[in-house]
Amino acid sequence: QVVTYDFVDLTRPQRYFDGEINTAQLADSVAVDYRDPSAREADPLAQLDDVDTKAEEPRLADLLQPATRPLVRVARDFAGAARTARETDWLRAGAIGTGLVLASSVLDKRADQFARDHGENRFVKAGNSFGNALPWLAIAGAGVAALDGSDPLRSRTGYAALEAGGTALLAVTGLKYAFGRARPENELGNHAFKPFSMTSGYDSLPSGHTIITWAVATPFAEEYDAPWLYGLAAITNLARVGSRQHWVSDTVAGSLLGYAIGKVFWESSRAPNKGAPRVLIHPSGVDLAWQFN
Numbered sequence: 422q423v424v425t426y427d428f429v430d431l432t433r434p435q436r437y438f439d440g441e442i443n444t445a446q447l448a449d450s451v452a453v454d455y456r457d458p459s460a461r462e463a464d465p466l467a468q469l470d471d472v473d474t475k476a477e478e479p480r481l482a483d484l485l486q487p488a489t490r491p492l493v494r495v496a497r498d499f500a501g502a503a504r505t506a507r508e509t510d511w512l513r514a515g516a517i518g519t520g521l522v523l524a525s526s527v528l529d530k531r532a533d534q535f536a537r538d539h540g541e542n543r544f545v546k547a548g549n550s551f552g553n554a555l556p557w558l559a560i561a562g563a564g565v566a567a568l569d570g571s572d573p574l575r576s577r578t579g580y581a582a583l584e585a586g587g588t589a590l591l592a593v594t595g596l597k598y599a600f601g602r603a604r605p606e607n608e609l610g611n612h613a614f615k616p617f618s619m620t621s622g623y624d625s626l627p628s629g630h631t632i633i634t635w636a637v638a639t640p641f642a643e644e645y646d647a648p649w650l651y652g653l654a655a656i657t658n659l660a661r662v663g664s665r666q667h668w669v670s671d672t673v674a675g676s677l678l679g680y681a682i683g684k685v686f687w688e689s690s691r692a693p694n695k696g697a698p699r700v701l702i703h704p705s706g707v708d709l710a711w712q713f714n
Contacts, residue, residue: 427452498584501689509685518677526670529611536605536665545663552660555653556630559637560586566641574644581640581690585683589636592678593629602626605665628667631657631675632682639683640690654679 428434430450437447539545563586566579602625603613615623634657642650658672667675 494580495584498580498686498690502584502588502686505685505689509681514681518674518681521677522670522674525673526611526668529668529670532662532669533605533611533665536663540663540665548656549660549664552656552658553630553664555657555660556586556633556637559634559654563637563641577690578640578644578687581686582637582683585636585640585679585686586633588686589632589679589682590629592682593627593632593675596627596678597624597629600626602668602671605668611668611670625667626671626674627678628658628661628671628675630661631667631672632679635676635679636683636686637679639680640687643684643687651680 428451433442433447433450436442437444560583563579563582566575567583568579569576598619599616601615601618601620601623602611603609603615604622604625605611607613607622613623631654634654635651638650638654642648654676658669658676661667661672662669
């Protein structure tokens with residue numbers, strides 16, 4: 422929702438359309454509330470009486486604005502996410518996350534052996550295929566939600582999920598290179614590392630599929646109070662271990678990082694215009710309202 426029109430006297434719109442009063446006389450009885458100040462028009466009632474169904478010839482500015490508006494929104498969202506990230510206690514979160522990853526490493530070899538023994542099972546193969554495809558299905562779903570303007574809340578959440586997924590993809594690329602952990606299929610065990618190495622097969626930690634799935638799922642899970650989405654995302658964890666692409670601890674690290682990134686973008690999306698005013702035009706003047714906390 423971008424703008425709301427509140428009519429003080431409901432008889433005036435009818436009189437306006439009947440030609441009894443003009444736009445200036447109607448404006449005295451309508452309040453226009455712009456949720457997004459950047460969408461404010463010079464005259465919000467200028468085309469109120471435009472009943473011509475023939476589309477106007479598009480102007481260059483009209484063609485450029487829809488293309489640039491998403492870019493402005495994404496830039497604003499990333500700025501908001503950066504503010505939220507600065508307010509997060511990453512030292513505490515990092516300590517807890519490291520502990521969970523180290524604890525989960527106890528299951529690395531046992532889970533990999535299970536994957537070896539049951540990798541040809543058709544049900545395991547089907548689960549692996551679905552779990553491996555889940556990140557891209559999640560991104561596609563988030564994209565549809567973001568572009569669907571019929572529900573502003575869903576669209577906002579979709580944008581947060583897409584931005585979180587993109588950030589997760591960039592983050593995991595650097596982390597894989599920094600850790601340089603050997604994948605299970607290298608047959609070198611779960612303690613083989615070549616940090617900052619470009620050697621093939623040394624890009625196991627963290628799991629890229631997992632971090633993306635959890636980053637995209639988290640905004641929706643938090644916004645709609647749907648913890649079952651985390652269970653759905655965990656299918657990717659199982660698939661990456663089941664296909665012997667990652668150790669259990671790789672996927673746990675990916676889940677925690679994806680959750681953290683998704684949570685940051687979700688929290689910042691709830692107040693994307695922090696510091697920007699809401700504009701209320703009413704008969705007695707124009708009001709601006711700011712929210713600082």
